Amino acid sequence: MNRKLTNTSRRAFLRGSAAMAAGGLAGAAGANGADPLITETQDWAIYTGAGVDETPYGLPIRFEEDVVRRNVEWLTASPISSINFTPIHALDGTITPQGCAFERHHSGAIELSKQDYRLMINGLVDTPLVFDYSDIERFPRENHVYFCECAANTGMEWAGAQLNGVQFTHGMIHNMEYTGVPLRTLLNEAGLGAAGDLADKWVYVEGADASSNGRSIPMEKALDDVLVAFKANGEALRMEHGYPVRLVVPGWEGNMWVKWLRRIEVTDMAVGSREETSKYTDVYEDGIARKWTWVMDAKSVITSPSPQSPIGHGHGPMVISGLAWSGHGQITRVDVSKDGGMSWETARLGKQGDSKALTRFYLDTTWSGEEMLLQSRAMDETGYVQPTKTQLREQRGENSVYHNNCIQTWYVNAEGVAENVEVS
Amino acid sequence: MSKSPEILLPALGVTGIVLGAVAVFSARNYEDAEVAALQGRIAQIETRIDEATGAAATAREEADAETARATALEARVSEIQAATAERGTGGLSLTAPAPQRGDGYGLGRTALDEEIAAWDVDVLPDGRGLPEGRGDVFTGEEKFAEACASCHGDFAEGVGNWPVLAGGFDTLARKDPVKTVGSYWPYLSTVWDYVHRSMPFGQAQTLSDDDVYAIVAYILYSNDLVDEEFELSHENFGDVEMYNADGFVVDDRPEREYSAWRLDPCMENCKESVSITMRSTFLDVTPEDGGESVMNDASTGDGPVFSAEPAQDATAGTEASASDDAMIEAGERVFRKCKACHQIGEGAKNRSGPLLTGVTGRTFGAVDGFKYSDAFEEAATEGRNWTEEEMVAFLENPKEHMPGTRMSFPGLKDDADIAAVIAYLKSFDG
Numbered sequence: 001m002n003r004k005l006t007n008t009s010r011r012a013f014l015r016g017s018a019a020m021a022a023g024g025l026a027g028a029a030g031a032n033g034a035d036p037l038i039t040e041t042q043d044w045a046i047y048t049g050a051g052v053d054e055t056p057y058g059l060p061i062r063f064e065e066d067v068v069r070r071n072v073e074w075l076t077a078s079p080i081s082s083i084n085f086t087p088i089h090a091l092d093g094t095i096t097p098q099g100c101a102f103e104r105h106h107s108g109a110i111e112l113s114k115q116d117y118r119l120m121i122n123g124l125v126d127t128p129l130v131f132d133y134s135d136i137e138r139f140p141r142e143n144h145v146y147f148c149e150c151a152a153n154t155g156m157e158w159a160g161a162q163l164n165g166v167q168f169t170h171g172m173i174h175n176m177e178y179t180g181v182p183l184r185t186l187l188n189e190a191g192l193g194a195a196g197d198l199a200d201k202w203v204y205v206e207g208a209d210a211s212s213n214g215r216s217i218p219m220e221k222a223l224d225d226v227l228v229a230f231k232a233n234g235e236a237l238r239m240e241h242g243y244p245v246r247l248v249v250p251g252w253e254g255n256m257w258v259k260w261l262r263r264i265e266v267t268d269m270a271v272g273s274r275e276e277t278s279k280y281t282d283v284y285e286d287g288i289a290r291k292w293t294w295v296m297d298a299k300s301v302i303t304s305p306s307p308q309s310p311i312g313h314g315h316g317p318m319v320i321s322g323l324a325w326s327g328h329g330q331i332t333r334v335d336v337s338k339d340g341g342m343s344w345e346t347a348r349l350g351k352q353g354d355s356k357a358l359t360r361f362y363l364d365t366t367w368s369g370e371e372m373l374l375q376s377r378a379m380d381e382t383g384y385v386q387p388t389k390t391q392l393r394e395q396r397g398e399n400s401v402y403h404n405n406c407i408q409t410w411y412v413n414a415e416g417v418a419e420n421v422e423v424s
Numbered sequence: 425m426s427k428s429p430e431i432l433l434p435a436l437g438v439t440g441i442v443l444g445a446v447a448v449f450s451a452r453n454y455e456d457a458e459v460a461a462l463q464g465r466i467a468q469i470e471t472r473i474d475e476a477t478g479a480a481a482t483a484r485e486e487a488d489a490e491t492a493r494a495t496a497l498e499a500r501v502s503e504i505q506a507a508t509a510e511r512g513t514g515g516l517s518l519t520a521p522a523p524q525r526g527d528g529y530g531l532g533r534t535a536l537d538e539e540i541a542a543w544d545v546d547v548l549p550d551g552r553g554l555p556e557g558r559g560d561v562f563t564g565e566e567k568f569a570e571a572c573a574s575c576h577g578d579f580a581e582g583v584g585n586w587p588v589l590a591g592g593f594d595t596l597a598r599k600d601p602v603k604t605v606g607s608y609w610p611y612l613s614t615v616w617d618y619v620h621r622s623m624p625f626g627q628a629q630t631l632s633d634d635d636v637y638a639i640v641a642y643i644l645y646s647n648d649l650v651d652e653e654f655e656l657s658h659e660n661f662g663d664v665e666m667y668n669a670d671g672f673v674v675d676d677r678p679e680r681e682y683s684a685w686r687l688d689p690c691m692e693n694c695k696e697s698v699s700i701t702m703r704s705t706f707l708d709v710t711p712e713d714g715g716e717s718v719m720n721d722a723s724t725g726d727g728p729v730f731s732a733e734p735a736q737d738a739t740a741g742t743e744a745s746a747s748d749d750a751m752i753e754a755g756e757r758v759f760r761k762c763k764a765c766h767q768i769g770e771g772a773k774n775r776s777g778p779l780l781t782g783v784t785g786r787t788f789g790a791v792d793g794f795k796y797s798d799a800f801e802e803a804a805t806e807g808r809n810w811t812e813e814e815m816v817a818f819l820e821n822p823k824e825h826m827p828g829t830r831m832s833f834p835g836l837k838d839d840a841d842i843a844a845v846i847a848y849l850k851s852f853d854g
Contacts, residue, residue: 120539129532287596290676
């Protein structure tokens with residue numbers, strides 16, 4: 001019964017029913033006299049609720065069961081080698097709960113216990129080493145919040161407005177507080193004397209799963225802010241995010257954040273693995289591919305209102321909310337346009353100062369039922385301004401697949417229903 | 425493993441310096457940790473210098489070398505400290521940096537050769553890492569049919585959404601390029617490495633080295649890179665030339681894009697008008713009852729058109745002749761000369777010149793909050809209005825028409841420009 005109700009209400013949201021847009025539920029009750037939810041004693045005020053141990057590890061209340069990762073089946077050949085999307089339309093703040101943070105597997109998520117976990121460092125090091133899990137927790141560790149964005153996020157939208165929902169257009173992203181050991185510390189433990197001049201050296205990182213996903217990271221980055229992480233948002237990593245140990249490569253494309261990290265090899269050239277040649281390279285209009293396009297440029301999107309989160313209230317005060325991020329550092333400003341980019345207002349940043357992490361923005365405004373073409377535009381600490389789709393296409397054409405950080409447009413109609421569109 | 429400092433310290437001395445040099449790029453919160461680590465190193469070196477000084481003559485040279493090393497490290501410490509001081513605190517909310525012991529923590533154990541051999545199987549573009557072995561196209565075809573064809577097709581053409589491995593030549597510069605081993609992959613090493621480590625899907629790392637050589641030979645044959653007699657081996661591996669070996673360049677976004685997109689963004693009057701050019705292809709991406717994504721029936725014509733002109737002029741706008749629109753558009757271009765000092769339209773504010781929204785017919789010197797020159801104050805008391813004649817005369821030669829105006833603009837020489845900019849100013853009336 002309750003499931004059915006929830007489904008119906010979700011459909012109502014998606015279709016933007018007149019009832020939802022007419023004036024908000026509490027308002028309607030007020031107009032018809034006293035609210036029985038207030039005047040009549042409700043069951044929950046009479047009977048007792050759930051005991052403390054009912055759910056030893058809590059899940060969201062059933063009313064929130066729509067707030068889940070979703071997969072678009074036809075995008076990939078098999079869910080074993082696929083991706084799903086974070087429900088960013090339904091989240092606020094910046095931290096992504098692990099349970100709804102997007103997953104990307106190349107050969108499925110594996111169960112690897114801490115007891116069975118081994119991490120090898122080899123290649124051009126003084127002493128090749130093997131660590132077990134408990135070793136990792138004995139090195140000095142740090143906590144950092146970072147976003148992880150798949151290079152293909154918004155990739156379907158290169159050729160035009162495709163998927164009607166911010167979960168699908170922008171949901172290949174999550175943002176967690178990681179606990180981990182700087183990769184630099186582990187490299188130092190093995191000793192980099194054997195590598196000689198580090199300027200042209202690389203670190204090849206590889207996962208323990210069947211895809212054996214591996215990526216080459218230039219030594220400069222490896223010694224900078226890369227973390228070997230074992231906790232996220234205070235608890236152990238989830239299986240789907242690489243339990244027990246994954247790599248965190250701040251600001252760089254998610255594919256490099258190797259999960260189930262099993263090996264770190266110091267090399268004198270990029271390995272040229274499948275994931276850094278045939279995939280995760282950007283073919284421009286001229287047919288020439290760009291490689292080593294690691295940094296995720298500044299990007300933002302309005303998460304509410306959006307197609308899955310239409311305006312569910314009447315005219316009057318309204319909060320426009322969204323997310324901004326940059327692989328180059330801090331977000332310094334986000335502007336919002338209601339008229340498709342003719343004019344812009346500067347939004348309020350929820351919390352400033354986080355580098356390479358999601359920043360929440362708000363535009364506290366008024367809606368009188370007018371149609372809107374909503375856009376957001378991020379700026380980062382380097383002065384980079386998030387480009388329009390037109391600007392991106394002028395540079396790269398439409399076949400790039402990866403690294404689409406264009407300004408997104410939502411068309412909001414008079415009923416408050418939002419749709420993914422492109423504008424002139 | 426147990427590490428004896430005597431063995432590791434010399435090596436780490438070099439490492440420490442090089443690490444320091446690379447860490448110029450490192451995040452600010454690591455600097456304190458690095459300074460502490462380097463200072464620890466200097467202390468160690470100084471102890472050894474003391475020990476060496478006064479010992480045998482051979483130790484003297486060693487001491488000199490150590491002194492030079494300590495000096496280099498000290499220089500690095502001052503460099504980091506200076507950089508930190510220059511940057512200031514900046515109000516960053518970063519966590520305290522983890523310390524890093526210069527001589528390591530003695531954690532982990534030495535990896536055994538057979539362990540490294542088991543896991544370190546990647547193959548570099550120059551062929552390093554390849555095991556000895558061989559396999560021909562004919563054998564490869566059989567192996568491919570057994571192990572690969574269920575997903576990639578008998579001819580490597582791909583089944584369903586699974587990757588196409590062959591063909592796609594000359595498609596990279598057209599719409600929807602077909603990126604196959606033949607048309608796209610730059611290195612043969614990648615093919616061998618990937619088949620060997622990650623394939624077959626669901627049975628990774630079960631193929632023998634010779635099978636991998638054979639399957640790779642067949643994939644090359646499917647792409648017309650070799651003939652049917654071909655046998656691939658570790659010996660001739662380097663002779664195979666991939667079609668797209670030169671098809672890659674290093675990320676050039678910094679040169680192509682960053683310089684152009686690090687500009688102060690437009691806030692007002694950024695476009696003349698906006699309309700929807702494409703609507704979402706899919707409406708309901710993941711229907712509640714499962715099944716296919718629901719397509720969108722709406723067309724772009726159903727959407728609104730946003731215009732710089734006010735909404736109540738919408739009807740008039742559609743009736744207005746094309747030449748009027750062209751005139752306004754031309755006027756907008758002329759107005760660029762005025763933009764440094766004047767704003768117009770929704771949200772416009774006074775800058776060094778007054779805002780110009782609704783200027784047509786307005787009394788001179790009438791914008792609230794703008795400090796006018798005496799000339800304009802006087803004109804205001806006289807009740808002069810911005811008629812078309814006044815505008816034309818002022819725009820032709822501001823200083824002559826309004827002696828004492830602070831507007832430094834010399835005036836517009838072209839009558840057409842004057843008419844256009846007036847049309848543009850009028851377009852904001854209402």
